[in-house]
Amino acid sequence: xxxxxxxxxxxxxxxxxxxxxxxxxxxxxxxxxxxxxxxxxxxxxxxxxxxxxxxxxxxxxxxxxxxxxxxxxxxxxxxxxxxxxxxxxxxxxxxxxxxxxxxxxxxxxxxxxxxxxxxxxxxxxxxxxxxxxxxxxxxxxxxxxxxxxxxxxxxxxxxxxxxxxxxxxxxxxxxxxxxxxxxxxxxxxxxxxxxxxxxxxxxxxxxxxxxxxxxxxxxxxxxxxxxxxxxxxxxxxxxxxxxxxxxxxxxx
Numbered sequence: 001x002x003x004x005x006x007x008x009x010x011x012x013x014x015x016x017x018x019x020x021x022x023x024x025x026x027x028x029x030x031x032x033x034x035x036x037x038x039x040x041x042x043x044x045x046x047x048x049x050x051x052x053x054x055x056x057x058x059x060x061x062x063x064x065x066x067x068x069x070x071x072x073x074x075x076x077x078x079x080x081x082x083x084x085x086x087x088x089x090x091x092x093x094x095x096x097x098x099x100x101x102x103x104x105x106x107x108x109x110x111x112x113x114x115x116x117x118x119x120x121x122x123x124x125x126x127x128x129x130x131x132x133x134x135x136x137x138x139x140x141x142x143x144x145x146x147x148x149x150x151x152x153x154x155x156x157x158x159x160x161x162x163x164x165x166x167x168x169x170x171x172x173x174x175x176x177x178x179x180x181x182x183x184x185x186x187x188x189x190x191x192x193x194x195x196x197x198x199x200x201x202x203x204x205x206x207x208x209x210x211x212x213x214x215x216x217x218x219x220x221x222x223x224x225x226x227x228x229x230x231x232x233x234x235x236x237x238x239x240x241x242x243x244x245x246x247x248x249x250x251x252x
Contacts, residue, residue: 006174009235015228018180023144026071026107027114028195030208031126032100032138032161033057040081043101050077050102053133054252057104060125064106067122069113073106074153076161076249080216084223086234088243089165096204098163098245100138102252105153105210111198114141141198142208146173148180148192151212156251158216162209163245169196169206175240176209179233186229187213187222205245219248 035050036043046054054077061073078101089095104126108114117123118139130137151159166172176194183189192211197203213219223229237244 005168005171005240007236007239008175008178009232009239015178015182015185015232018148018177018184020177021147021149023147024150024193026109026144027111027198028108028142028144029106029114029117030138030140030142030195031057031104031106031130032098033102033130033134034099034136035101035133037099038078038101040083043078043080049133053102053129056125056129056133057102058252060122060129061104061106063122063125064117067117067120069108069110070117071107071109072153073104075252076103076105076159077101077252078247079158079250080220080248082220082223082246082248084229084234084244084246086237086243088238088241092165092243095165095243098138098205098247099136100161100247103161103249111141111143140203140208141201142195143198144193145196145207146176146192146194148184148211149190151191151193151210153251158213158219159249159251160209160211160219161247161249163205163247164207164209164242165204165245166206166240166242168241171240172206172242175236175242176207179236180209182228182233186226187219189213216248
């Protein structure tokens with residue numbers, strides 16, 4: 001369906017629209033904890049509180065991974081908070097900036113399994129970690145609405161969670177297909193799981209993009225030094241009233 005409000009700026013040269021695969025049928029639960037406040041490149045400095053939170057969430061993930069219906073439970077910690085929020089946030093000061101420096105992503109085989117997990121006693125460890133260690137937390141049931149291919153959590157790398165705010169979710173999805181094409185073309189990205197809040201879920205973010213590169217050298221120079229990142233990717237977000245809030249992680 002054509003979106004009359006969609007505006008794709010091609011002034012930086014034409015980049016191919018991303019090639020998509022069928023979304024997975026899995027259900028997801030995303031947990032984000034905001035613990036340490038650091039400069040963008042200083043997240044290697046971890047407070048005692050942060051180290052304790054990592055240990056607690058990893059123990060919880062290990063137990064959750066054995067529960068019925070759970071495919072995997074993975075814990076990530078912030079590596080870098082790179083540039084790329086864009087100018088649109090200046091016009092929306094009420095939008096909460098995602099600063100989740102510890103994240104757990106749980107994949108489950110059904111929506112029912114996700115609902116039951118959050119009622120299970122083993123979920124209490126997640127809630128305890130949130131209340132004990134976090135300044136702010138996020139717990140979100142989500143589904144996969146777009147896919148470039150499975151994100152490999154079996155080996156370390158550089159993992160992106162990009163928390164998007166937009167006036168219109170369909171416009172956000174449409175623009176993402178073009179900007180994801182830039183990342184595929186310019187950084188070799190071949191995987192992505194776009195998480196969209198499940199029906200009935202209240203969220204500050206319209207979608208959250210999750211993907212992986214092998215190393216920082218595959219992504220960081222592109223977003224720091226390629227002019228087309230600003231003139232194509234960021235401009236298309238801004239002109240369509242979309243604000244990305246990217247954070248790069250590694251396995252905890």
